[in-house]
Amino acid sequence: xxxxxxxxxxLSASVGDRVTITCRASQNIGSYLNWYQQKPGKAPKLLIxxxxxxxxxxxxxxxxxxxxxxxxxxxxxxxxEDFATYSCQQSDSTLTFGQGTRLEIK
Amino acid sequence: xxxxxxxxxxxxxxxxxLSLTCIVSGGSISNHYWSWIRQPPGKGLEWIGYIYYSGSTxxxxxxxxxxxxxxxxxxxxxxxxxSSVTAADTAVYYCAxxxxxxxxxxxxxxxxxxxxxSS
Numbered sequence: 756x757x758x759x760x761x762x763x764x765x766l767s768a769s770v771g772d773r774v775t776i777t778c779r780a781s782q783n784i785g786s787y788l789n790w791y792q793q794k795p796g797k798a799p800k801l802l803i804x805x806x807x808x809x810x811x812x813x814x815x816x817x818x819x820x821x822x823x824x825x826x827x828x829x830x831x832x833x834x835x836e837d838f839a840t841y842s843c844q845q846s847d848s849t850l851t852f853g854q855g856t857r858l859e860i861k
Numbered sequence: 862x863x864x865x866x867x868x869x870x871x872x873x874x875x876x877x878x879l880s881l882t883c884i885v886s887g888g889s890i891s892n893h894y895w896s897w898i899r900q901p902p903g904k905g906l907e908w909i910g911y912i913y914y915s916g917s918t919x920x921x922x923x924x925x926x927x928x929x930x931x932x933x934x935x936x937x938x939x940x941x942x943x944s945s946v947t948a949a950d951t952a953v954y955y956c957a958x959x960x961x962x963x964x965x966x967x968x969x970x971x972x973x974x975x976x977x978x979s980s
Contacts, residue, residue, distance in 0.1 A: 756922065789966045789967070791906075798955055798970040799906065799967075801966055804962075804968075805963070805966070808964075810966075842906055844967075846965040849908075849919070850896075850911075852906040852907070853905070
């Protein structure tokens with residue numbers, strides 16, 4: 756199975772900050788990488804698919820990059836509604852998620 | 862706009878079978894893959910499996926021996942059965958659409974349903 760490792764596990768930041776979250780795959784997955792945002796008590800929401808494609812309706816401050824084994828999710832200027840948990844997911848035949856990165860208010 | 866709604870018992874006894882249904886509304890179940898994902902309390906997301914509307918399936922190897930996912934196109938719904946449950950199967954269970962647009966991603970999710978395994 757392909758293992759997905761996110762870093763950091765948690766992160767404190769302020770409104771307006773630029774934030775980057777990293778996801779590493781245990782083997783080459785090309786661009787088969789998606790990012791989700793999840794708020795407490797809510798279902799995950801798709802932000803980025805195919806490593807860098809922005810899902811319809813998602814603000815432009817979110818961006819994704821990378822290919823192969825190393826990927827990043829960047830939020831260019833944090834807004835109050837962005838404080839949540841972010842998870843990467845590889846979309847190979849056997850799907851696996853990263854353990855999540857909790858983004859908290861500093 | 863496609864919406865998904867999970868339903869099923871919130872409490873299941875150990876060793877019994879967990880059964881959930883996901884109703885698809887606002888669109889057809891045809892021509893898409895449909896997934897089940899779960900999240901134990903305080904933990905990350907775990908993919909359980911998916912089914913194509915035609916009935917072909919793919920399961921998480923760690924759960925494969927206990928999982929069955931089925932589809933009923935006439936009712937526009939799909940279902941999950943997980944047998945021989947233990948406390949480790951306590952989780953919020955989500956259904957989701959696995960969309961294909963040259964790449965696969967889960968773009969529509971249900972709100973989730975909490976299942977507790979306890980006697």
